[in-house]
Amino acid sequence: MTESFDAVSVIRTKRDGGELSAGEIDWVISAYTRGDVADEQMAALAMAILLNGMQPSELSRWTAAMIASGERLDLSGVSRPTTDKHSTGGVGDKITLPLAPLVASLGAAVPQLSGRGLGHTGGTLDKLESIPGWRATLSNAEFRRQLAGVGAVVCAAGDGLAPADRKLYALRDVTGTVESIPLIASSIMSKKIAEGASALVLDVKVGTGAFMKTEADARELARTMVELGTAAGTKTVALLTDMNSPLGYAAGNALEVAESIEVLAGGGPSDVIRLTVALAIEMLAGVGITGVDPGQALADGRAMDTWRAMIRAQGGDPLAPLPVAAERHVVTAPRDGVLGRVDAYAVGVASWRLGAGRARKEDPVSAGAGVLLRAKPGDTVTAGQPLFELHTDEPARFERALAALDGGYDINGAGGDYRPRELIIDRITV
Ligand code: URA
Numbered sequence: 001m002t003e004s005f006d007a008v009s010v011i012r013t014k015r016d017g018g019e020l021s022a023g024e025i026d027w028v029i030s031a032y033t034r035g036d037v038a039d040e041q042m043a044a045l046a047m048a049i050l051l052n053g054m055q056p057s058e059l060s061r062w063t064a065a066m067i068a069s070g071e072r073l074d075l076s077g078v079s080r081p082t083t084d085k086h087s088t089g090g091v092g093d094k095i096t097l098p099l100a101p102l103v104a105s106l107g108a109a110v111p112q113l114s115g116r117g118l119g120h121t122g123g124t125l126d127k128l129e130s131i132p133g134w135r136a137t138l139s140n141a142e143f144r145r146q147l148a149g150v151g152a153v154v155c156a157a158g159d160g161l162a163p164a165d166r167k168l169y170a171l172r173d174v175t176g177t178v179e180s181i182p183l184i185a186s187s188i189m190s191k192k193i194a195e196g197a198s199a200l201v202l203d204v205k206v207g208t209g210a211f212m213k214t215e216a217d218a219r220e221l222a223r224t225m226v227e228l229g230t231a232a233g234t235k236t237v238a239l240l241t242d243m244n245s246p247l248g249y250a251a252g253n254a255l256e257v258a259e260s261i262e263v264l265a266g267g268g269p270s271d272v273i274r275l276t277v278a279l280a281i282e283m284l285a286g287v288g289i290t291g292v293d294p295g296q297a298l299a300d301g302r303a304m305d306t307w308r309a310m311i312r313a314q315g316g317d318p319l320a321p322l323p324v325a326a327e328r329h330v331v332t333a334p335r336d337g338v339l340g341r342v343d344a345y346a347v348g349v350a351s352w353r354l355g356a357g358r359a360r361k362e363d364p365v366s367a368g369a370g371v372l373l374r375a376k377p378g379d380t381v382t383a384g385q386p387l388f389e390l391h392t393d394e395p396a397r398f399e400r401a402l403a404a405l406d407g408g409y410d411i412n413g414a415g416g417d418y419r420p421r422e423l424i425i426d427r428i429t430v
Pocket of ligand 1: 169178183184185187188
C-alpha cells in the first residue's frame with residue numbers, strides 16, 4: 001500500500017523548487033489516477049514541474065509510477081526478439097507504415113501501439129484507417145497472435161496501458177503544460193516501456209513541424225528519453241532528425257498510405273527511404289540482428305509481403321483502392337527559381353484544415369484530404385508549374401488551407417542560395 005500524502009504540500013514543494021520524494025511521487029500519480037487528487041491540483045503540479053523541472057531521480061520515479069498505474073505487457077512468449085520505434089511526430093511522417101513490416105521481414109517482431117493525430121501532425125492509426133476494412137482495436141489475444149505470426153502489429157493502445165498518462169496528457173493539453181521536457185519524456189517513455197519491447201529507437205524530430213523547434217531542446221529530450229529507457233532495461237537509442245520540411249511528398253491519411261506503398265514496392269521518395277532504412281538498421285541492431293540489408297528487403301518485395309499480411313490480419317484489404325478526396329486545387333509557382341524553404345508547419349496546418357486532422361479528440365478525419373507536394377526544396381521550378389496539390393471533400397476548406405500555405409515557401413532567384421539540410425542530424429546513446 002502506498003503512504004498517504006497531502007496534495008497541497010506536494011504542490012508547494014515543487015512550486016518552491018524542492019525535490020519530491022519517491023513516496024510523494026508514487027502517491028500523487030496513484031491518487032490522481034484513481035481520482036483522489038483533483039484535476040486542478042494535478043494541473044498546478046504540472047505547471048510547477050514545467051517551471052522548475054525535475055531531478056533525474058524524480059523523473060525516473062515519476063515514469064515508473066506512470067508505468068505502474070497500469071499493465072506492463074509481457075512479450076516473453078514471443079519467439080522473435082521485439083523491437084519498436086517511436087517518433088515525436090512530424091508532417092508527412094508515415095515512416096511506421098513501411099518500417100514495421102520491413103523490420104518484421106528481417107526477423108524481429110514489432111509491437112507498435114500507436115495513437116491518433118491531434119493538431120497539425122498526423123496519427124498512424126488515422127492513416128491506416130483509410131485502408132478499407134482495417135481496424136485499429138485488437139484484443140490482447142489477437143495482438144499476441146499477430147505478433148507471433150506476422151511479426152508486426154500496429155494497433156491502438158488499450159485503456160490498461162499507463163492510464164495515469166492518458167489522464168495527465170489530456171489535462172496538460174488544456175492547461176498549457178505540454179511543453180515540458182520531463183513531462184513529455186515521462187509521458188512517451190511510460191507508454192513505450194509498458195509496451196514491453198526489448199529495444200526501442202526514438203526518432204526525435206527538430207524543426208518548424210516538430211514539437212521541439214530548436215536542436216538544443218530536441219537533444220535534451222532525446223537524451224532524457226534514452227536515459228529513462230536504458231534505466232528501465234529497454235535498449236534505447238535516438239536519432240535526431242530534421243522536420244523543417246515535410247517528409248516525402250504526401251501529407252494526409254490515404255495520401256501517406258499510397259506513398260508508403262510506393263516505398264514498400266521498392267520506389268518512393270529518397271528521404272522516406274533513407275529514414276526508413278536508417279531506423280530499421282537501428283531497430284534490428286538493438287536486438288542483435290546485424291548484417292542484413294533493409295534496402296534489399298524493400299526492393300525484393302519481402303517487406304511488401306509482410307505489409308499485406310499485417311493489413312489482412314487486421315481486416316484490411318491491402319489491394320483495395322484507397323479513398324480519394326472529391327475536390328482538388330493546385331498552387332502554382334509565381335515565378336522561375338529554386339524552391340528553397342517548404343515549411344513543414346505550414347503544410348501540416350494546411351493538411352489539417354483540409355480535413356486530414358482533428359481539432360478535438362472526438363472529431364472525425366477525412367481519409368482523402370491532405371497536401372501533395374509537387375516539388376521539393378532544391379528543385380528548379382518555372383512560373384506556372386504546380387507546387388502543391390490540395391485535396392479535400394469540402395471545397396469551403398480551400399481558403400483557410402491556402403492561407404496556411406501563404407508565406408510557407410520561398411522561391412529563390414535562378415541558381416539561388418538553396419542549401420540542403422541534413423535529414424539525420426545525430427545519433428544519441430547513453
Ligand atoms: N506525445 C506524448 O505521448 N506525450 C507528450 O507529452 C507529448 C507527445
